[in-house]
Each structure stands twice: as structure tokens, then as C-alpha cells.
Amino acid sequence: MPKPFPDRRGSLFGRTPDLSHLLDRAGRKGMTAVVARAQMGKTWLLEQLAQELGEEPYRCLVGYFEDHGEGGDALLRAVSDLYTRWLSDASYRQQAKMVWKQQRNDLLAKFSLSLGHVLDKIAASQPIATVVDEALQGMISANQTLRSGGLELKPLQYEQAQKLVALVAQVSARPVALVLDGWEKSSPITVQANTLDAILRHFDDWPGVHIFLGLRPENGADRYVENMQEARPGMAELYGLPRLHLDDLAERQRLLAWLREEIPAARAAGEDELMAMIDGHAGVISRWQDDAATLTTVDDLRRRVDEANRYLYQEFDRLLPDLPNDSPARQLAIRLAIFPTADSRFWNLVKRPLLDKIDEAQLDTLVQQKILESADPPSYGHDKRWEAARQWCYKKWRVSFKREAEAAVFSMAAQVCDVEERSGYFASALAALITDVRAWNLPPLPQALCQCTASLLGQGEAVDTDNLLSVVRNADPDARARNDACTLIAMGLFNTLNRAKAEEDLPRRDALLEALRALAAQYPDEAAVREPLAMGLFNTLNHAKAEEDLPQRDALLEALRALAAQYPDDAAVREWLAKGLFNTLNHAKAGEDLPQRDALLEALREVAAQYPDDAAVREQLAKGLLNALNHAKAEEDLPRRDALLEALRALAAQYPDDAAVR
Numbered sequence: 001m002p003k004p005f006p007d008r009r010g011s012l013f014g015r016t017p018d019l020s021h022l023l024d025r026a027g028r029k030g031m032t033a034v035v036a037r038a039q040m041g042k043t044w045l046l047e048q049l050a051q052e053l054g055e056e057p058y059r060c061l062v063g064y065f066e067d068h069g070e071g072g073d074a075l076l077r078a079v080s081d082l083y084t085r086w087l088s089d090a091s092y093r094q095q096a097k098m099v100w101k102q103q104r105n106d107l108l109a110k111f112s113l114s115l116g117h118v119l120d121k122i123a124a125s126q127p128i129a130t131v132v133d134e135a136l137q138g139m140i141s142a143n144q145t146l147r148s149g150g151l152e153l154k155p156l157q158y159e160q161a162q163k164l165v166a167l168v169a170q171v172s173a174r175p176v177a178l179v180l181d182g183w184e185k186s187s188p189i190t191v192q193a194n195t196l197d198a199i200l201r202h203f204d205d206w207p208g209v210h211i212f213l214g215l216r217p218e219n220g221a222d223r224y225v226e227n228m229q230e231a232r233p234g235m236a237e238l239y240g241l242p243r244l245h246l247d248d249l250a251e252r253q254r255l256l257a258w259l260r261e262e263i264p265a266a267r268a269a270g271e272d273e274l275m276a277m278i279d280g281h282a283g284v285i286s287r288w289q290d291d292a293a294t295l296t297t298v299d300d301l302r303r304r305v306d307e308a309n310r311y312l313y314q315e316f317d318r319l320l321p322d323l324p325n326d327s328p329a330r331q332l333a334i335r336l337a338i339f340p341t342a343d344s345r346f347w348n349l350v351k352r353p354l355l356d357k358i359d360e361a362q363l364d365t366l367v368q369q370k371i372l373e374s375a376d377p378p379s380y381g382h383d384k385r386w387e388a389a390r391q392w393c394y395k396k397w398r399v400s401f402k403r404e405a406e407a408a409v410f411s412m413a414a415q416v417c418d419v420e421e422r423s424g425y426f427a428s429a430l431a432a433l434i435t436d437v438r439a440w441n442l443p444p445l446p447q448a449l450c451q452c453t454a455s456l457l458g459q460g461e462a463v464d465t466d467n468l469l470s471v472v473r474n475a476d477p478d479a480r481a482r483n484d485a486c487t488l489i490a491m492g493l494f495n496t497l498n499r500a501k502a503e504e505d506l507p508r509r510d511a512l513l514e515a516l517r518a519l520a521a522q523y524p525d526e527a528a529v530r531e532p533l534a535m536g537l538f539n540t541l542n543h544a545k546a547e548e549d550l551p552q553r554d555a556l557l558e559a560l561r562a563l564a565a566q567y568p569d570d571a572a573v574r575e576w577l578a579k580g581l582f583n584t585l586n587h588a589k590a591g592e593d594l595p596q597r598d599a600l601l602e603a604l605r606e607v608a609a610q611y612p613d614d615a616a617v618r619e620q621l622a623k624g625l626l627n628a629l630n631h632a633k634a635e636e637d638l639p640r641r642d643a644l645l646e647a648l649r650a651l652a653a654q655y656p657d658d659a660a661v662r
Contacts, residue, residue, distance in 0.1 A: 002081060002084045002085050002088055005048075005050045005051035005054070005064070006047055006051065007051050008047070008048050008051075010258075011258065012041075012044055012048055013246070013254065013255040013258070013285070014243075014244025014246045014251060014280070014282075015044075015244065015245070016245065017245050018045060018239075018241060018242070018245070019045065019049060019052070022034070022045075022049050023049065023052065023053070023058065025212075025237065025239075026049075026058060026060065026175075026177055026210045026212075027058075027175075027210075028210065029203050029206065029209065029235065030200070030234070030235035030236060030237070031196060031199070031210070031211040031212070031213065031235070031236050031237070032212050032213070032236075032237045032239055033183070033212075033213040033214075033215060033222075033225040033236075033237070033238050033239065034046065034212065034213065034215070034239050034241050035215055035216070035217055035222050035225070035239065035240050035241065036214075036216065036240070036241035037216060037217065037312050037313065037315065038283070038311060038314065039281075039282065039283030039286055039287075039308060039311060039312060040241055040281070040312070041241070041244070041282030041286075042214050042216075042241055043066065043181055043214060045241070046064075046179050046181050046212060046214045047064075049179070049212065050064050050177070050179055053177050058175070059174055059175070060175045060177045061082060061085065061086050061168060061169075061172055061174045061175070061176050062082065062085065062176075062177045062179065063078040063079055063080070063081040063083075063176070063177070063179070064078060064081050064179045064181070065080075065081055065181070066182050066214075067180070067181065067182035067186055069182070069187075073186075073192075074180045074182075074183060074186045075161055075178070075180065075192070075195060076161075078178045078179065078180050079161060079164050079178070082168060082176065083164075083168065086168055086172060158195055158198045158199065161195070161199075162199075162202075162205050162206060165178070165206065165209055166207075169207065169209065174208075175208040175209070175210075176208055176209045176210075177212060178210075178212070179211075179212045179214070180211070180212070180213050181214035182214060182215070183214060183221060184216050184217075184222075185219075186221075189221055189224070193221075193224040193228075196211070196224075196228065197231075200228055200231075200236055201232075203235060213225065217315070218315070218318070222238065225238045242280075243279070243280025243281060244278070244280040244281070245280075246275065246278070246280060252271075255285075256274060256275075259288070262289060262292060263288045263289065263295065264295070265288075265296055265297060265298065265300055266288070266301065268297065268298050269301065273298070277301060277302065278305075279384065281305075281308060281309065281312060281384070283312055284305050284308045284309075286308075287304040287305075287308050288301060288304055291304060309384050309388060310391075312385075312388070313384070313385050313388035313389070315370070316371075316388060316389055316392040317392075319369060319370055319371050320392060320393070320396070321396075322369065323369075323371075326400075328358045328359065328362050329362050329366060329369075330397070330400070331358060331400075332355070332358050332362045332363070332366065333366055333371055333393065334393050334397065334400060334401050334404045334405075335404050335408055336354075336366075336372070336378050336380065337380070337386065337390040337393045337401075338390070338401075338405050338408050338433075339354075339408070339432075339433075340429075340432065341377070341379045341380065341381075341386055342377045342378070342379075344376075344377050346425050346429075347377035347378065349415075349422060349426070350412070350415075350426070350429070353411040353412060353415060354408065354411070356407075363375040363378050366378070371389075373385075394440065401440070402440055402441075402442060405437070405442060405446070406442055406443060406446050409430065409437065409442070409449055409450065410449070410485060412429055412430050413426075413430060413449045413453070413485050413487075413488045414485075414487075416430070416453065416456070416487070416488045416491065424457075427457055428457065430449060430450050430453040430488075431454040431456075431457050431459055433450050434450040434451060434453075437450050448485075449485050449488055449489065451492070452488055452489045452492025452493070453488060455492040455493075455495055455499075456488070456491050456492045456495045458495070486526055486528070487528035487529060489519065490516060490519055490528065490531075490533065493512050493515050493516045493519065493532065493536070494512075494516065494532040494533075494536050497509050497513055497516070497536050497539070497540070498539060500512060501539075501540075501543055506547070509540065509543070510540075512536075513536050513537070513540050516532060516536045517533060519533075520533045527567075527572070530567060530572070530573055531573065531576075533563065534560065534576035534577070535576060537559050537563070537576070537580070538560065538579055538580050538583075540552075540556055541553050541556040541557055541560070541580055541583070542583060544556060545583075545584075545587045550591070553584065553587065554584075556580075557581070557584050560573075560577045560580045561603075563577070564577040564607075574614060574617060575614075575616040575617065575620075577607065578604060578607060578616060578617040578619075578620035579620055581600050581604045581607070581624070582604065582623055582624050584596075584600055585597050585600040585601055585604070585624055585627070585628075588600060589627070589631055597628070601624050601625070601628050604617075604620060604621045604624050605621060607621075615655075615658060618651070618658060618660070618661055619658075619661065621651065622648065622651060622652075622660065625644050625648045625651070626648065628640075629644040629645055632644060648661075
């Protein structure tokens with residue numbers, strides 16, 4: 001007797017949509033290939049499909065064969081199983097005898113005689129499977145003999161397969177489903193593919209028949225099916241088996257209840273934690289079930305999760321070594337493994353720095369070789385697959401990986417030059433690497449860049465300024481990448497300075513400002529470092545006023561003046577000086593220090609006169625004149641008020657197109 005198909009309705013989870021789709025496909029003529037990586041639950045799904053196809057309302061006769069790579073004709077073995085299951089059922093066997101007696105003259109002669117021979121032998125109590133195998137071999141011819149299980153089974157030719165299956169369908173008056181699991185192991189795969197292609201080309205000769213394949217994307221088997229699908233869309237379908245469908249609350253609860261019943265260690269984990277560990281991967285559940293007796297802690301569960309994910313994407317052991325050493329394709333595969341999958345918006349931004357000198361056409365190469373799943377935007381597919389690719393590249397190509405990772409960090413850091421949205425994308429990508437760059441043991445400077453970027457975004461731990469400055473000092477003094485990196489470091493220091501103030505950690509704020517000063521002194525030609533310093537001086541100046549530390553406020557204003565004097569052509573520094581003069585002018589008035597207020601207004605006038613084309617300075621002067629005018633009115637100094645108003649009029653007349661002054 002053939003082994004009954006297992007009914008796993010109680011232990012098969014998250015496959016209802018897939019099963020429904022396959023059952024629907026069974027009602028149409030054609031072929032459906034279920035493609036999945038190892039341990040995604042493909043075999044369980046096909047066995048459940050076979051079980052349910054035999055029930056109402058489908059009432060199919062099913063022939064099933066799972067190829068374990070032992071050699072043999074998969075189609076013949078499935079047909080043999082079809083006959084064995086058909087004739088093992090007493091009612092079907094009785095029906096076959098009746099039809100054979102009534103219609104044997106109308107049936108295909110050679111095949112009907114063999115069917116009669118089978119029925120006679122079964123009546124003599126010989127094992128049905130043996131009788132069927134021997135009888136089928138009597139019906140077919142072959143070029144090569146393949147041995148399996150003590151019986152010599154010869155390859156089945158197209159015409160013979162068609163007649164054998166047609167005979168079952170004709171005698172039983174039932175639809176037929178043939179399930180060939182592990183099809184990628186069929187040998188030779190080209191012969192098997194040619195036979196299936198011939199079946200598809202003449203499927204009108206196969207009424208009521210549907211063929212299901214189960215295969216891994218290996219040995220080029222999936223490409224054969226892709227070609228069949230392209231040639232005959234609808235009739236041939238390649239169905240990529242997705243991860244488990246666990247969005248439905250009832251299905252999740254059913255799974256969780258089963259886990260806690262069958263896997264004692266799962267009782268110690270929360271629902272969300274369990275679902276996150278499974279992440280739709282059937283292989284995780286399978287490993288937990290197999291090792292349930294030895295799993296005692298949640299950490300044990302996690303270890304099995306890691307094992308399952310490594311096994312799931314073992315294809316990289318086959319795909320990545322084929323990329324030549326130092327080839328553009330290998331370089332690009334590594335670079336794309338460093339950062340998480342990019343959406344279209346992010347990819348369009350990072351494309352140039354990430355590709356660098358690599359031809360974008362290499363993306364198509366990686367897709368064709370099944371390394372990437374898409375090229376625009378490039379993606380390794382599921383996050384777990386990307387993680388597996390990254391882990392593989394780091395372990396197998398460590399030197400190349402670290403070199404590419406360091407270069408990528410510098411390249412991305414050079415793009416973080418302001419607080420605009422575009423820079424935010426690059427900053428987020430770098431901040432996400434903060435833990436990874438440490439684990440990869442990259443040099444101190446790229447680690448510092450990721451840390452500063454995290455700080456820039458208000459994430460991560462506090463920046464160790466002494467260590468940071470030491471890292472910058474010890475970096476290659478001729479490296480352009482290091483100079484680009486200083487921009488990001490300066491921005492990170494500035495942002496952390498503001499965080500320290502918000503936390504009322506004034507000593508730390510002051511230390512960060514000193515670090516900014518030291519960095520600017522170390523790179524006197526880097527304007528992108530000077531601007532964060534000017535901003536830091538301005539902000540701390542305002543902090544000092546709020547803290548009523550007027551000596552520090554005045555000292556910081558002098559530092560701003562000195563910086564602007566040192567770099568007279570730096571408009572950004574000059575703007576922050578003008579803002580500092582204006583703010584301190586207002587502080588002086590609030591403190592009733594009118595001489596200082598008036599002196600600061602004169603200083604603003606001098607800067608504006610020195611740089612007549614600087615609209616930012618001019619705006620601060622106009623605001624200063626307006627405020628001083630209002631002060632004069634409050635002080636009942638009407639001549640001064642009128643003089644300030646005339647000064648405003650003169651400024652507006654001098655710059656008639658300046659809306660801020662007007």
C-alpha cells in the first residue's frame with residue numbers, strides 16, 4: 001500500500017493563500033512550479049495539496065514523487081505512484097476491472113492489456129507497487145536503465161507518459177494531478193525539462209491533468225521553468241513561494257497556541273518576540289519542532305533562528321564565489337551588502353557615490369546571476385537575505401569587505417554637508433552602521449564618522465571629544481576623505497553641543513565648543529568646519545546671556561569677531577557675527593547698558609559698510625536700527641530716534657531691491 005499523504009491542517013501555518021492558489025490552479029490544464037529555498041515549507045505544502053486534491057470537491061487522482069537525488073525518471077515514478085494509489089483503493093480497483101472488461105477493445109491495445117495484466121496479478125495478492133512497476137516497464141522502452149529500490153525503471157518517453165496518464169483518466173473518469181517534488185535534482189535536468197516542454201506544447205492531449213513541480217532555485221531548474229512560463233503564460237506558472245502569511249490575527253493566534261503547546265521554550269517568550277524570530281520563515285518553526293526536547297531557553301530558540309536563516313540562504317555559497325577577484329561585479333556586490341536595501345528615492349541619491357567608477361550595467365549582471373533580486377533599485381530581496389549576503393561577504397572576503405566599507409563611509413560622509421533633506425538620507429545610512437563598523441573593526445576615523453552622524457541625528461551615545469580629536473589628528477594628513485569627514489564631525493560636535501545645553505550639562509557643552517575650536521584650528525582651510533564653529537559660538541553666546549554669564553557672552557562675541565577678521569571672505573562666518581552683534585545689542589539694552597548697545601550698533605554699521613554686497617549682514621543692520629529707534633522713543637531721545645529713522649531710509653534707498661531692508 002502506498003503511504004497516505006499526511007494531513008497537516010493542524011500544524012501547517014500561514015499557507016492558506018498559497019494552498020488556495022494551487023488548488024485553483026489544479027482545475028486548469030497546465031503546469032505550476034512552486035519555487036522555494038530550502039526549508040521554506042515547500043514539501044509540506046505540496047503534500048497537503050496532494051491530500052486535499054483527493055477530497056471533495058476536487059476528487060483528483062494524485063501521483064506523487066519526491067526526488068532526493070538518487071537518480072531515476074521523476075515523471076515515471078510519479079506515474080507509477082499514480083497507478084499504485086489508484087489501484088490500491090478497492091473501489092477504484094473494482095471500477096477499473098469493470099471498465100477494462102467493458103471497454104478493453106476500445107482502450108489503447110498495448111496499454112489495456114498491461115492494465116489487465118496488473119489487475120490479474122493484484123487479484124493474485126501480489127504487492128501492488130511491485131506489480132505496477134513491472135507492468136509499466138513492460139509498456140515502455142528506453143535508452144538507459146536506472147536502478148532504484150531493486151527495480152530497474154527506464155526513462156519514460158513523452159508519448160508513453162501521455163498514454164499512461166490518459167488511460168487512468170479515461171478509466172477512472174477523474175482529474176489527475178502529478179506532483180514532482182525536488183524536480184531540480186532530476187537527472188538529467190535537460191531531458192526532464194524537454195519532456196515537460198513537450199507536454200505543455202501538446203496539453204490538449206492531457207485532458208483533466210495538471211502537473212505540479214516543487215523545486216529549489218538551483219541547477220538552472222528555475223530558469224527552465226521561467227522559459228516555459230514566458231513561452232506559455234497562464235498554462236505554465238512559476239510560483240515563488242513567499243514567507244508565511246501571518247498577518248491574519250486568527251492565524252497568528254493559532255500558531256502561537258501550537259508553539260506553546262509543542263515547544264516548551266516558547267512559553268518564556270512574548271508573542272511579538274516569537275513572531276519577530278519566526279519572521280515568516282517556516283524553517284524556524286521546523287527547527288524548533290525537531291529540537292523541542294533540547295530547547296530550554298529563549299536564547300536556544302534564537303540560536304536555531306540564526307541556523308535556519310544561514311541555511312535558508314546557502315545559495316550564496318554557490319553564487320558569490322563565481323565573481324572574479326577584484327572584479328567590478330564583486331566590488332558592487334560588497335558595496336550593496338554594506339547598506340540596507342534602498343528605496344528608489346534613496347538609491348537615486350546614493351547611486352553616484354556608491355557606484356563611484358563602476359558601470360551601472362554591473363547591476364544587471366548581478367541580477368542575471370541571481371545574486372540580486374532587482375536592479376532598480378538594487379536589492380538582495382528580503383532583509384534576512386540581505387543580512388545573509390552581508391555576513392557571507394564579510395566572512396569570506398574580509399579584506400575586500402573592510403576596504404569597501406571604509407571607502408563607502410567616507411564617500412557617504414562627504415555628502416553630509418548641511419541639514420537639508422538630502423543630507424539626512426546619507427546621515428541616516430551612516431548612523432545605521434554605528435554598531436556594524438565596530439564589529440567589522442574598521443579604523444577609528446570611519447567609526448568616528450558614524451558616531452558623529454548618529455549624534456547629528458540625536459541618536460547614539462555621547463561623543464568622546466578627546467578621542468575624536470585624537471582620531472582626526474592621527475588620520476592620514478593627505479587624505480581628502482579625512483578632510484571631507486571633518487565637515488561631518490564638525491556638524492556632529494555642533495549638534496551634540498546643543499544637546500548638552502538642552503540637558504543642562506554646561507561643562508560638556510563648553511568642552512564641545514572647545515573641541516570645535518580645536519578642529520577648526522587644525523583645518524584652517526576648511527570653510528565647512530568654520531561654519532559649525534561660528535554657529536556654536538553664536539548659540540553659546542545666547543546661552544551665556546540666558547545664564548546671566550555676561551563675561552562669557554562678551555568673550556564669545558569677541559571670538560566671533562576674531563574668526564570673522566581671520567577669514568574676511570567667509571560670508572557664513574560674517575553672517576553669524578552679524579547675528580551675534582544684533583542679539584548682544586538687544587541683550588545690552590535689556591541690561592540697560594546703553595553705551596554697549598550703541599557700540600554694538602556701530603560695529604554692525606562698520607561690518608555692513610565693509611561688505612556692502614552682503615545682504616545677510618544688511619538685514620541684521622536694518623533690524624538693529626529698527627530696535628534702536630524704538631529704544632530711543634522709549635528713552636524719549638527724539639533726536640536720536642529721528643537720526644536712526646533717517647539711517648534706515650538711507651539704507652533702503654541705497655538698496656531698493658532688498659526686501660528685507662524695505
